[in-house]
Amino acid sequence: MAQGHNTRSITIRRMAWPAGESLPIGAPLQPSVVYGAESPDGLDDLYEGRAEGWTYAREGHPNAATLAARINALEGAEGGHVMGSGMAAITAVMLGLCQAGDHVIGSDQLYGKSLKMLRDDLPRLAIGTTLVDATDAAMVEGALRPETKLILLEVVSNPTIRIADIAGVAALARARGVKLVIDNTFTTPRAFQAYTHGADVIVHSVTKLLAGHSDATLGYAVARDPADRAAIAMASATWGLTPSPFDCWLAERGLFSFDLRYDRAEDNAAALADHIADLPGILRVLYPGRADHPESIRARDLLAGRYGNMVSFEVRGGRDAANALVRAMPNVPFAPTLGDIGTTLSHPATSSHRGLSPAGRAAMGITEGFFRVSVGVEDIAVLKEEFAAGIAAAHDVG
Numbered sequence: 001m002a003q004g005h006n007t008r009s010i011t012i013r014r015m016a017w018p019a020g021e022s023l024p025i026g027a028p029l030q031p032s033v034v035y036g037a038e039s040p041d042g043l044d045d046l047y048e049g050r051a052e053g054w055t056y057a058r059e060g061h062p063n064a065a066t067l068a069a070r071i072n073a074l075e076g077a078e079g080g081h082v083m084g085s086g087m088a089a090i091t092a093v094m095l096g097l098c099q100a101g102d103h104v105i106g107s108d109q110l111y112g113k114s115l116k117m118l119r120d121d122l123p124r125l126a127i128g129t130t131l132v133d134a135t136d137a138a139m140v141e142g143a144l145r146p147e148t149k150l151i152l153l154e155v156v157s158n159p160t161i162r163i164a165d166i167a168g169v170a171a172l173a174r175a176r177g178v179k180l181v182i183d184n185t186f187t188t189p190r191a192f193q194a195y196t197h198g199a200d201v202i203v204h205s206v207t208k209l210l211a212g213h214s215d216a217t218l219g220y221a222v223a224r225d226p227a228d229r230a231a232i233a234m235a236s237a238t239w240g241l242t243p244s245p246f247d248c249w250l251a252e253r254g255l256f257s258f259d260l261r262y263d264r265a266e267d268n269a270a271a272l273a274d275h276i277a278d279l280p281g282i283l284r285v286l287y288p289g290r291a292d293h294p295e296s297i298r299a300r301d302l303l304a305g306r307y308g309n310m311v312s313f314e315v316r317g318g319r320d321a322a323n324a325l326v327r328a329m330p331n332v333p334f335a336p337t338l339g340d341i342g343t344t345l346s347h348p349a350t351s352s353h354r355g356l357s358p359a360g361r362a363a364m365g366i367t368e369g370f371f372r373v374s375v376g377v378e379d380i381a382v383l384k385e386e387f388a389a390g391i392a393a394a395h396d397v398g
Helices: 001-012 040-047 062-075 086-097 110-126 137-143 166-176 226-238 245-256 258-277 296-301 316-328 358-364 380-397
Strands: 082-083 103-107 127-130 146-152 181-185 201-205 219-223 280-287 310-315 344-345 368-373
Touching: 062 082, 062 219, 062 245, 082 086, 082 226, 086 110, 086 146, 086 181, 086 219, 086 226, 103 110, 110 127, 127 137, 166 181, 219 226, 219 258, 258 280, 258 310, 258 380, 280 368, 310 316, 310 380, 316 380, 344 380
Parallel strands: 103 127, 103 146, 146 181, 181 201
Antiparallel strands: 082 219, 201 219, 280 310, 310 368, 344 368
């Protein structure tokens, strides 16, 4: 009986991690929610920055820190913070850097949930907002107020593929002492170094191209100013925007192939955009590298030939044509996501921007025949065949 009791006592007690001279090649996954300190003084040292370590996973954990360090290196930044989603990152920036009475300017071409936050949610917190055409710095200037705290832009808008006037807006922000927040999700650090173009804060939906496999939901935010970084991290911890260690582990693994995936998908996107543009029934194709893009010259100067993997297009025929197109392309996942290693197709009117009114979507150019394509790394000949079949089916209806 005594032996059984002792065995049970050992089993229910935590054991030290096995020590050794060798190091793991794959990053360890650390799901622990809590971390023990050696004393109250030791806990003070951890919280006050005199010692390195962890306390409670909502405030940070090893897998999040490892992933943040890798994204920091890509962005040429330091002190970035990983959160539970891209929208969590934007939320932490807004809650950490703004207070009641402040004013925020956002592009009117933002991702749907970003638009909702600025249009509906920040005003409930007494933070004023204005949405403007960010392709024109004069429009942004006209929206500035004495209480304007920050400006939120996407370099390439989701899903309309418009190119913001980053240089003009950055100059305005510097002159007026307003913080410029750039959502670098579409472009990624591979195509666009946001700090070198005047960003004060950078955010990412890591879920997308950085992680790249549709199996991890994460966000990232970093700021130039250490006080802003601390405020963002505190907002993340206070509001419970914690990332999963497992998702961080998956995303870090995905980053090892990021450059290869991005380059192949970008080549495919350029070829697919040209192919789609020549097919019957196409009203327009939006890709920054094409000469017919509304901001083609700005895209060339700003992106230096790195036009990314996102293509949008519009077919005739409205919802009936849209349904026919999707049904004729069963091998291309129809899903409200982007950045996967494989190509995905989405319909913003019924997914990312369904929360807008029909008039609101129409003002952005999002019709029932409008599609967004996140181009992956497949054989381009196969992609051309699949999109030709889908667009032909839409054309037959339209």
